[in-house]
Amino acid sequence: MSFLTYLISGLSLGSIYAIIALGYTMVYGIAKMLNFAHGDFIMVGCYIIFSVTGALSGNSAIGIIAAIVLCTLLGITTEFVAYRPLRGAASPLAVLITAIGVSYFLENVALLIFGADIKSFSSVIKWEGFTLADGQLRIQGVTIVTILVSVVVLVVLQLFIKKTKQGQAMLAASEDKGAAALMGINVNRTIMLTFAIGSALAAIAGALLCSAYPSLSPYTGAMPGIKAFVAAVLGGIGSIPGAMIGGLMLGIIEILSKTYISSQLSDAIVFGILVIVLLVKPTGILGKVIQEKV
Amino acid sequence: MKLNKKSKDNYITYAIVMVAYLIFQILSATGNLSSHMTGLLVPMTYYAVIAVALNLCVGILGELSIGHCGFMCIGAFSSAFFSKLTENVLAWPIRFFLAFVIGIAFAALFGFLIGIPVLRLKGDYLAIVTLAFGEIIKNVINAFYIGVDGNGVHFSMKNSMELNMEPDGNLIINGAMGITGTPHNSNFTIGIIVLLLSLFVVQNLINSRDGRAIMAVRDNYIAAEATGINVTRYKMMAFVLSAAIAGAAGVLFSHNITTLTASSQYFGYNASIMILVYVVLGGIGNIRGSVIAACVLYLLPELLRGFSTYRMLIYSIVLIVMMIVNWSPRVIEKREKLAAKIGFGSRKKIAR
Amino acid sequence: MALLEVNNLCISFGGLRAVDDFNITIEKGELYGLIGPNGAGKTTVFNLLTGVYKPNEGIIRLDGKDITRKSTTEINHEGIARTFQNIRLFKDMSVIDNVKVGLSERFKYSMIEGILHIGNYKKVEKEMDEEAMKLLSVFDLDKERDTLAANLPYGKQRKLEIARAMATNPKLLLLDEPAAGMNPNETGELMDTIALVRKEFGMTILLIEHDMKLVSGICEKLTVLNFGRVLCQGETKTVLSDPEVIKAYLGE
Numbered sequence: 045m046s047f048l049t050y051l052i053s054g055l056s057l058g059s060i061y062a063i064i065a066l067g068y069t070m071v072y073g074i075a076k077m078l079n080f081a082h083g084d085f086i087m088v089g090c091y092i093i094f095s096v097t098g099a100l101s102g103n104s105a106i107g108i109i110a111a112i113v114l115c116t117l118l119g120i121t122t123e124f125v126a127y128r129p130l131r132g133a134a135s136p137l138a139v140l141i142t143a144i145g146v147s148y149f150l151e152n153v154a155l156l157i158f159g160a161d162i163k164s165f166s167s168v169i170k171w172e173g174f175t176l177a178d179g180q181l182r183i184q185g186v187t188i189v190t191i192l193v194s195v196v197v198l199v200v201l202q203l204f205i206k207k208t209k210q211g212q213a214m215l216a217a218s219e220d221k222g223a224a225a226l227m228g229i230n231v232n233r234t235i236m237l238t239f240a241i242g243s244a245l246a247a248i249a250g251a252l253l254c255s256a257y258p259s260l261s262p263y264t265g266a267m268p269g270i271k272a273f274v275a276a277v278l279g280g281i282g283s284i285p286g287a288m289i290g291g292l293m294l295g296i297i298e299i300l301s302k303t304y305i306s307s308q309l310s311d312a313i314v315f316g317i318l319v320i321v322l323l324v325k326p327t328g329i330l331g332k333v334i335q336e337k338v
Numbered sequence: 339m340k341l342n343k344k345s346k347d348n349y350i351t352y353a354i355v356m357v358a359y360l361i362f363q364i365l366s367a368t369g370n371l372s373s374h375m376t377g378l379l380v381p382m383t384y385y386a387v388i389a390v391a392l393n394l395c396v397g398i399l400g401e402l403s404i405g406h407c408g409f410m411c412i413g414a415f416s417s418a419f420f421s422k423l424t425e426n427v428l429a430w431p432i433r434f435f436l437a438f439v440i441g442i443a444f445a446a447l448f449g450f451l452i453g454i455p456v457l458r459l460k461g462d463y464l465a466i467v468t469l470a471f472g473e474i475i476k477n478v479i480n481a482f483y484i485g486v487d488g489n490g491v492h493f494s495m496k497n498s499m500e501l502n503m504e505p506d507g508n509l510i511i512n513g514a515m516g517i518t519g520t521p522h523n524s525n526f527t528i529g530i531i532v533l534l535l536s537l538f539v540v541q542n543l544i545n546s547r548d549g550r551a552i553m554a555v556r557d558n559y560i561a562a563e564a565t566g567i568n569v570t571r572y573k574m575m576a577f578v579l580s581a582a583i584a585g586a587a588g589v590l591f592s593h594n595i596t597t598l599t600a601s602s603q604y605f606g607y608n609a610s611i612m613i614l615v616y617v618v619l620g621g622i623g624n625i626r627g628s629v630i631a632a633c634v635l636y637l638l639p640e641l642l643r644g645f646s647t648y649r650m651l652i653y654s655i656v657l658i659v660m661m662i663v664n665w666s667p668r669v670i671e672k673r674e675k676l677a678a679k680i681g682f683g684s685r686k687k688i689a690r
Numbered sequence: 691m692a693l694l695e696v697n698n699l700c701i702s703f704g705g706l707r708a709v710d711d712f713n714i715t716i717e718k719g720e721l722y723g724l725i726g727p728n729g730a731g732k733t734t735v736f737n738l739l740t741g742v743y744k745p746n747e748g749i750i751r752l753d754g755k756d757i758t759r760k761s762t763t764e765i766n767h768e769g770i771a772r773t774f775q776n777i778r779l780f781k782d783m784s785v786i787d788n789v790k791v792g793l794s795e796r797f798k799y800s801m802i803e804g805i806l807h808i809g810n811y812k813k814v815e816k817e818m819d820e821e822a823m824k825l826l827s828v829f830d831l832d833k834e835r836d837t838l839a840a841n842l843p844y845g846k847q848r849k850l851e852i853a854r855a856m857a858t859n860p861k862l863l864l865l866d867e868p869a870a871g872m873n874p875n876e877t878g879e880l881m882d883t884i885a886l887v888r889k890e891f892g893m894t895i896l897l898i899e900h901d902m903k904l905v906s907g908i909c910e911k912l913t914v915l916n917f918g919r920v921l922c923q924g925e926t927k928t929v930l931s932d933p934e935v936i937k938a939y940l941g942e
Contacts, residue, residue: 078462126658129666136461137402138665141618144404144611145657152651270607273466306495308514312477315470322463323455343836539805546804546811547794547818554780554791561778564740566766566795566858575801623782 048181050303051296056187056256058295059194063249064272065279065287066201067242073282074218074238077127080143083269084150085243089115089250090260091154094165104168104251111247119243120236122146128232147266154262167255190252197245198288205284214238218282267311271298274318280331289329348541351626352534358633359530375641376526382636383529384410384590389616389632390536390625391583396614397623398544399576400556401457402465404610405472409445409581411605413588415479415511417441418520418598422510423486425521434523438532438589445585448475449578457573469607479600485509516599517592524594532590533629536583540625543579552576615653618660691754693718693894694862699738699748708734710918712748714896716862716911721888722896723909723926727938731918732898733775736864740772741765753861767795769861773851775870775898781840785831788839788850789822792857797821822857828890829853829883845876849883856891863887865897869904877901881908906930914938 071079089111097107130139171185205211216224217234225231279290302310365371395403417437452471483494487507494500543549551572554562592598620627639646692715699712709731716722737743741762750758780788797818803809826832829849869877899905912929914921916938
C-alpha cells in the first residue's frame with residue numbers, strides 16, 4: 045500500500061512538472077531558446093497568489109486569476125524587452141545568458157519585496173480528499189486536482205494546436221520561421237503568444253506546486269523549473285505529449301528514489317537521468333532529429 | 339628583445355595584478371586595511387582564478403558552463419581531505435603544495451570524465467548538463483562519510499555511525515557537515531601567485547597552436563574539422579584545463595575556511611552563475627577583463643554597505659543590458675550607423 | 691594512377707536519393723569543374739568527399755588509398771582541403787591566425803611547450819609566421835595580417851578561405867562556388883588567383899561553380915550533375931555543347 049501512496053504522490057509531483065515542462069517545451073520548440081527564467085515565473089505566480097489572497101482575506105480564486113493574468117503579462121514583457129532584441133544574434137549564448145539574467149532579476153526583485161524568509165503558503169485547494177482501503181490509502185484533494193488539471197491542460201493545448209489557426213501558426217513557426225513569415229504568419233506575434241501561454245501555465249503550476257509543498261521563497265521556482273526542463277528533454281523537446289510523459293516519469297522517479305534510495309541523492313539521480321537521456325537518445329522519447337546544414 | 343603586441347598585452351595583465359598586490363600589501367603594512375577587508379583578499383583571488391577558468395571555457399572554447407563551481411568543489415574537497423589526513427605528518431609548505439597537486443589533478447580528472455558526455459552536446463543542452471553535473475557533484479559529496487582509524491579508511495553514504503570506526507578514529511568528511519578544521523594555509527600572497535600562474539597558462543595557451551585550434555573550433559567547428567583540427571581533442575583539452583584551474587581555486591577556498599560544506603551558497607549553480615556574471619561583465623574572451631571584473635564586483639558590495647542589498651539586482655540588469663547592447667543585431671546595426679555618422683567610419687574590431 | 695577516384699557513390703536522405711551512382715576520376719594537376727542546376731547534389735558530393743556525410747554505398751580513393759569512411763579531420767590529413775559555399779572563416783581570429791590553424795598539423799610542438807612558451811615554441815612559431823606570410827602574400831592578404839577575418843571585405847574573405855585550405859598542404863583542393871556573390875571584376879581577380887594557385891603549387895582542383903564564364907574559362911574537364919546523377923562528363927568544350935546539358939540548364 046505504501047508503494048501505491050508514493051506512486052500517487054509521484055504522479056502528483058510529475059503532473060506539476062508536466063505543466064511547467066509544457067511551457068518550456070513550447071517556448072523551446074518555437075523560439076528555439078531555453079527560457080532559464082521560466083521557473084521563476086512560477087515563483088512570481090505564487091507570490092501574487094500569496095499577496096492577493098492575503099489582501100482579500102482568503103479568497104484564492106481571485107488570487108489565481110490575478111496570477112495567471114500578471115504572469116502572462118510578465119512573459120510577454122520579458123520576451124519583448126529581453127529576448128526579442130537578441131533574436132538572430134551571432135552567438136547562441138547571448139540569449140541564454142540574458143535568460144539567466146532575467147532569472148536572477150526576478151529572484152532578486154522578489155527578495156527585495158518579500159525578503160528571504162520562507163512564507164507559508166495556504167493551499168488553494170480546500171478539499172481534503174478521501175481515504176481508501178480502510179484508511180490505509182489516503183489521497184489528498186490537491187493530488188487529485190493536480191492530476192486532473194494537468195490532463196485538462198494537455199487536452200486543451202493539443203486541441204488548440206491541432207484545431208486553431210494560431211496553433212497551426214505555432215507549428216509552422218517551429219518548423220521554419222522564414223518560411224512561416226513568407227506564408228503570412230506574424231512570427232513575432234506567434235512567439236509572443238507562445239510565451240503568454242507558457243507563462244500562464246507557469247502560474248497554474250505555481251498554484252499547484254505551492255499547494256502541495258506550501259513553502260514559498262524567492263528560490264521556490266528555480267529547482268522545479270530546471271527539473272521541468274529535464275522532463276521536457278526526457279520527453280523530447282518541442283513535443284507536447286512528450287512533456288507530459290517526461291514530467292510524469294520524472295515526478296515518479298524523484299519520489300521513488302527519495303523514498304527507496306536516498307533523499308540526499310534524489311536530485312543527483314534526476315540530473316543523472318538527464319545526462320543519460322542526452323547521451324543515449326538526445327531527442328528524448330518523442331522528439332525528432334535536426335541536422336545542421338553544411 | 340622586441341615584444342609583439344600580444345605578449346605586451348599579457349605583461350600588462352601581470353603588471354596590473356602585481357600592482358594591485360603591492361597596493362594591498364602597502365595598505366596592510368601601514369595599518370590602513372581593516373580586518374574585514376583583509377579577510378576579503380583571499381576570496382577575491384580565488385574568485386578571480388575561477389573567473390579566468392570559466393572564461394577559458396566560455397570565451398575561448400565558446401561553450402557555456404553553469405556548473406563550474408562543481409569543479410571548484412572537487413578541488414576543495416580532495417585537497418582538504420588530503421591536508422586533514424596529513425596534517426601532523428607533513429610540514430605545511432610541502433603539504434599545501436601537494437594539496438594543490440591533488441586538488442588540481444582531481445578537478446582535471448573529473449573535468450575529463452564529465453567532458454566525455456558533456457562535450458558531445460552543444461549550446462543550451464551543454465549548459466544545462468554542466469549545471470546538472472555541478473548539482474550532482476554537490477549532492478554526492480553531501481552524502482559522503484569518510485573516516486580514518488588504525489584499520490584504514492572507512493567509507494559510507496548513509497551516516498557516520500555506519501563507518502564502524504575505532505573510538506580514536508578520525509572522521510574526515512561528515513556528510514552534509516563537510517570537513518571541519520582544514521589547516522588555514524591560504525594567504526593573499528599564495529592566492530596572487532596562483533592567479534598569476536593561471537593567467538600565465540591561459541594567456542600563453544591562447545597564443546599557441548593548441549589555443550588557436552581551440553578558438554577555431556569555437557568560431558566554426560565544421561571549418562575546423564575540414565582544416566584538419568581534431569575537434570574532440572581540443573574541446574577536451576580546453577575543458578580539462580578549465581576544470582583544473584577551477585580546482586586550484588577550490589584548494590585556495592578550502593584552506594581559507596574553517597568548515598567546508600558542499601552547500602549551494604558556494605558550489606550550487608547560483609554560485610556558478612555569479613562567476614558567469616564576472617566573465618560576462620569583464621568581457622567574454624577577455625581574460626584580463628575577467629580578473630578585473632571578479633575583483634571589483636567581489637569587493638564593491640562588501641565595501642559599499644547600501645550597495646550590497648541591491649547588488650544582485652543591479653548585476654542582473656547589467657547582465658541583460660550588456661548582452662543586448664553587445665549582441666542584438668538591431669542594436670549593432672544602429673551603433674554602426676551612428677559611428678558612421680559621427681565620422682569614425684565603420685567600427686573595426688581589433689584582433690585579440 | 692588517378693589522384694581522386696570515386697566509384698558508385700550513393701547517399702539518400704529519408705528516401706530521397708540525393709546523390710546516386712556518382713563516379714569521377716581526377717588526374718594530378720587537373721582543374722576539374724562540377725556543375726549542375728540548383729539542388730543537383732553538388733555540395734552533397736563535396737560533403738561526401740570530405741567525410742561530412744558518410745555514403746550509403748561507393749568508394750572514394752585518394753592517391754590509391756581508400757578514404758571512404760574516414761572522418762573529416764582524417765580526410766584533411768590525407769590531403770583534401772575545401773572551402774565552403776557560405777564562407778566559414780574563424781571570424782573572431784586574425785587573418786594570419788586563420789592560416790596558422792591550417793598550418794598546425796605540419797608545424798608541431800607539445801602542449802606543454804605551448805603553455806610555457808619553452809623549447810621549440812619560439813622556433814616553430816617563427817617558422818609558422820614565415821610560412822603563413824608566404825601564403826598570405828600569394829593571395830595578396832599580407833597587408834591584412836592582423837585584421838579580424840570578419841572585417842575583411844567579401845572578396846578577400848573568399849581568398850582567405852582558399853589560403854587557409856592551402857595551408858594544410860593538400861593534394862586536392864575543393865572549391866565550393868568560389869565566385870558566388872562576386873561582381874565580374876572580383877570574379878576575374880579570382881580566376882587569376884586560381885590560376886596562380888595552380889602555377890605556384892601545382893595544385894589539383896575540383897570546383898563547383900555556376901558562373902559559366904569562369905567554368906569555361908579555366909576548367910579543363912567537367913562533370914554535370916542533375917537530380918543527383920551524372921548527366922555528362924568529359925572535356926569542357928564537348929560537355930558544354932552536349933544537347934542534354936543545354937536542356938538541363940535552359941529547360942525545354
